[in-house]
Amino acid sequence: MKVEAKLLLGLGLFFGLMCLVYWNWSLENAGGVMMFAGMLLGFLPGGYFYWWSRRMKARPEDDPYATQAGGAGVVGSFPGTSIWPFTLGMGAFFIVLALVFGIWFMVPGLVLVGWAALGGTAEGRRGGKV
Amino acid sequence: MTDVLHPPVAVPSHDDHAHDEHHGPTGILKWITTTDHKIIGLSYTVTSVLMLVIGGLFAEIIRFQLATPNGNLVSLAQYNELFTMHGSVMIYLFAGPFAFGGLANIIVPIQIGAPDMAFPRLNALSYWLYLTGAITMLTGFFTAGGAANFGWVGYAPLSNSINTPGAGADLWIGGLLLTGFSAIFTGVNLTATIFYLRAPGMTMFRMPIFTWNMLVTGLMILLAFPVLTAGLVMLYCDRHFATHIYSVAGGGVPVLWQHIFWFWGHPEVYILALPFFGMATEIIPVFSKKPVFGYKGMVFATLSIAALSLGVWAHHMFTTGVVLLPFFSIMSLLIAVPTGIKIFNWIGTMWRGQLWFSTAMLMAIGFVVTFLIGGLTGIYLASPPLDFFTHDTYFVVAHFHSVVMALVLGGMAGLYYWGPKITGYLLDERLGKVQFWFLFIGTQVFTFPQYLLGLRGMPRRVAVYPHDPQWKMLNQWSTIGAILIGISTLIFVVNVAVSWKKHPAGDNPWDAHTLEWFTTSPPPHHNFYRLPQIRSERPTWDYNHPEHRSLGHGKGAHGTAEEVEAQ
Numbered sequence: 001m002k003v004e005a006k007l008l009l010g011l012g013l014f015f016g017l018m019c020l021v022y023w024n025w026s027l028e029n030a031g032g033v034m035m036f037a038g039m040l041l042g043f044l045p046g047g048y049f050y051w052w053s054r055r056m057k058a059r060p061e062d063d064p065y066a067t068q069a070g071g072a073g074v075v076g077s078f079p080g081t082s083i084w085p086f087t088l089g090m091g092a093f094f095i096v097l098a099l100v101f102g103i104w105f106m107v108p109g110l111v112l113v114g115w116a117a118l119g120g121t122a123e124g125r126r127g128g129k130v
Numbered sequence: 131m132t133d134v135l136h137p138p139v140a141v142p143s144h145d146d147h148a149h150d151e152h153h154g155p156t157g158i159l160k161w162i163t164t165t166d167h168k169i170i171g172l173s174y175t176v177t178s179v180l181m182l183v184i185g186g187l188f189a190e191i192i193r194f195q196l197a198t199p200n201g202n203l204v205s206l207a208q209y210n211e212l213f214t215m216h217g218s219v220m221i222y223l224f225a226g227p228f229a230f231g232g233l234a235n236i237i238v239p240i241q242i243g244a245p246d247m248a249f250p251r252l253n254a255l256s257y258w259l260y261l262t263g264a265i266t267m268l269t270g271f272f273t274a275g276g277a278a279n280f281g282w283v284g285y286a287p288l289s290n291s292i293n294t295p296g297a298g299a300d301l302w303i304g305g306l307l308l309t310g311f312s313a314i315f316t317g318v319n320l321t322a323t324i325f326y327l328r329a330p331g332m333t334m335f336r337m338p339i340f341t342w343n344m345l346v347t348g349l350m351i352l353l354a355f356p357v358l359t360a361g362l363v364m365l366y367c368d369r370h371f372a373t374h375i376y377s378v379a380g381g382g383v384p385v386l387w388q389h390i391f392w393f394w395g396h397p398e399v400y401i402l403a404l405p406f407f408g409m410a411t412e413i414i415p416v417f418s419k420k421p422v423f424g425y426k427g428m429v430f431a432t433l434s435i436a437a438l439s440l441g442v443w444a445h446h447m448f449t450t451g452v453v454l455l456p457f458f459s460i461m462s463l464l465i466a467v468p469t470g471i472k473i474f475n476w477i478g479t480m481w482r483g484q485l486w487f488s489t490a491m492l493m494a495i496g497f498v499v500t501f502l503i504g505g506l507t508g509i510y511l512a513s514p515p516l517d518f519f520t521h522d523t524y525f526v527v528a529h530f531h532s533v534v535m536a537l538v539l540g541g542m543a544g545l546y547y548w549g550p551k552i553t554g555y556l557l558d559e560r561l562g563k564v565q566f567w568f569l570f571i572g573t574q575v576f577t578f579p580q581y582l583l584g585l586r587g588m589p590r591r592v593a594v595y596p597h598d599p600q601w602k603m604l605n606q607w608s609t610i611g612a613i614l615i616g617i618s619t620l621i622f623v624v625n626v627a628v629s630w631k632k633h634p635a636g637d638n639p640w641d642a643h644t645l646e647w648f649t650t651s652p653p654p655h656h657n658f659y660r661l662p663q664i665r666s667e668r669p670t671w672d673y674n675h676p677e678h679r680s681l682g683h684g685k686g687a688h689g690t691a692e693e694v695e696a697q
Contacts, residue, residue, distance in 0.1 A: 003333070003334040003335070004325050004334065007334075007433070008349075010433075011349070011433075011436075011437060014437045015437070015440065018440070018441050021457075022441065022454070022457060025454060025457060026453070026454035026457060028389075028452075028453070028454065030386055030389040030390065030393075031389055031393065031443070031444070034357060034389075034390075034393050035440065035441070038353050038440055041352060041353055049325075060329075060330035060331070061328035061329065061330060061331070061332050061333065062333055062334075063330070063331065063333075064331065064333050064336075064665075065331075066330035066331040066664075067330065067331070067663060068329070068330055068331070068660075068661045068662075068663060068664075070330060071329070071330025071331070075244075075245055075327065076245075076248075076327070078165075078245060078246050078250055078656070079165050079250055079251055080154065080165065081154045081155060081160070081163040081164060081165060082163055082165055082251050082254070083162065083163050084251065085165070085251050085252070085254035085255040085257075085258055086162045086163065086254070086258055088255055088258070089255055089257075089258025089259050089261075089262055090258070090262070092258075092259060092262065092308060092311070093258075093262035093265075093266070093308065096262075096263075096266055096304035096305075096307060096308055097266070097304070099300060099303075099304050099366065100297050100300040100301055100304055101297065120251065
């Protein structure tokens with residue numbers, strides 16, 4: 001956890017410094033704002049990792065002496081096959097086509113996206129096929 | 131949903147694993163419903179290689195058009211569509227998705243000992259958005275006005291609804307929105323996987339360099355792609371909802387589009403390049419029979435390239451006259467330092483190694499050489515006085531084609547190296563070497579005349595040019611190079627067909643170092659039956675060669691005190 005935190009905080013710090021130098025030197029707003037946002041993208045998750053790294057003991061993947069047996073246990077919960085990503089993707093496809101060819105494409109698009117949202121959530125709770 | 135357990139060290143017989151009782155759908159339903167990172171990654175790889183072929187065909191048409199000064203193979207309007215879609219297909223639909231959606235998707239979870247990506251269903255969604263985005267963008271050719279024709283950068287006054295009306299441009303924007311979200315989701319997935327799903331003992335500084343590069347690529351995607359997506363939404367509003375964000379008429383700023391586009395576009399260059407740096411860094415040590423030279427130097431070089439690349443976007447805009455030249459020039463020149471470190475480390479890895487010139491190794495060396503040429507000419511372009519002279523000439527075209535053709539060489543190296551792991555079968559080495567020489571020589575014959583053309587003042591994006599014997603000869607050499615590259619792609623397709631399920635690879639055909647070579651080829655569902663003890667960045671090597679274990683770095687590199695004593 002500590003290395004991850006240092007990595008992100010370091011990136012945030014670098015972008016923060018760059019933002020200060022660039023914005024003060026060029027007085028150009030678009031780049032300044034984008035670098036400021038880049039700094040936040042380093043600091044927000046970096047701060048989260050840092051906060052946790054001080055409050056939890058090293059995970060097996062952070063422990064250089066960890067053994068595979070010592071790390072045995074549940075890694076996580078993984079879905080099996082699922083139709084909902086495809087449904088959601090096709091919904092997004094139709095919505096984009098609506099931007100080009102006609103607003104009526106929104107109807108199948110939104111139906112598919114809504115259906116995928118409901119179906120995916122239900123699958124996440126109930127557990128799908130593996 | 132099932133709970134996946136870390137595999138134990140002891141070797142269980144293969145049948146007592148729950149994962150093996152995996153009876154999912156088959157055929158097209160399997161492709162549509164899968165959440166397995168290996169199948170999604172393979173779909174990505176196949177789709178993006180198809181895009182390489184499509185983009186390559188556009189390139190061949192462009193080169194044939196330019197083989198004579200007054201070429202009439204295509205009309206001027208068609209030529210505009212062709213070079214726009216050539217660039218768009220290659221950058222948005224081939225190079226990025228091939229690297230971070232294709233090979234990284236398959237290899238990264240296996241390299242860190244994870245059973246899958248962190249968010250498998252999001253991963254599947256990424257692929258569907260990529261595929262539909264590609265279809266959307268290419269649909270432009272079948273609309274009345276033709277495909278987008280304002281260059282792959284879509285500069286603002288040209289891309290508004292007056293200068294480029296029609297559905298092709300909107301389809302280009304829509305396709306980029308879809309593939310943009312696809313890239314963002316893949317970036318989230320890679321970052322979360324690498325931060326949270328590493329095997330026990332796989333500390334950050336024991337990750338293979340490819341995984342490190344993909345982590346940094348993932349972070350850069352998260353920084354860069356949302357900017358492009360936002361910019362595209364604003365462009366769409368300008369075209370259809372009468373906003374004036376990029377038009378002077380309503381008080382907007384056209385250069386804002388360039389700022390936004392290149393704030394994505396320059397990190398994108400490194401989003402494209404870093405995965406291929408990582409591939410070369412995996413391949414060169416294996417075929418030199420040495421650990422990588424300067425592991426930490428490589429990691430910090432990658433991090434500094436990523437950090438610096440966020441501060442160089444306006445070196446594409448020197449000639450606009452409204453950017454801070456010294457700042458962007460200094461930052462661009464600084465990137466040469468970490469890139470140079472990488473080149474020296476690759477040479478240092480090969481230095482006094484036992485070199486095995488397999489196809490993958492040849493392609494990787496070809497990558498290093500070609501990238502060096504592209505990188506060095508990039509240093510010239512970072513200097514504003516030189517850039518004023520060469521901006522929008524064929525010199526720039528040659529510079530970035532050296533870079534991206536290096537990425538093609540690197541990608542081919544990755545396919546020859548990891549292909550056996552993904553499919554279980556080796557590709558034919560003899561055809562591979564023939565392909566390498568066609569590709570490598572073709573690349574140099576293709577780009578070198580373009581450098582000279584640029585210095586002689588030939589502008590880019592022109593379909594016809596004056597009758598100048600020198601220009602004509604240089605253009606014809608470049609066309610010959612393009613033909614050689616085209617032949618090399620055909621040889622690759624033939625190679626895949628000829629060696630289809632012919633030479634079984636075994637688990638570790640290259641005596642390689644990293645975890646993906648510890649499991650079977652192709653890996654089982656959820657990747658591992660067992661894992662070795664991880665004490666360095668070369669766990670598979672340590673397991674296979676206990677007498678020559680890696681001299682790792684940092685705490686615990688050689689195991690616990692008891693383990694060291696027991697040896």
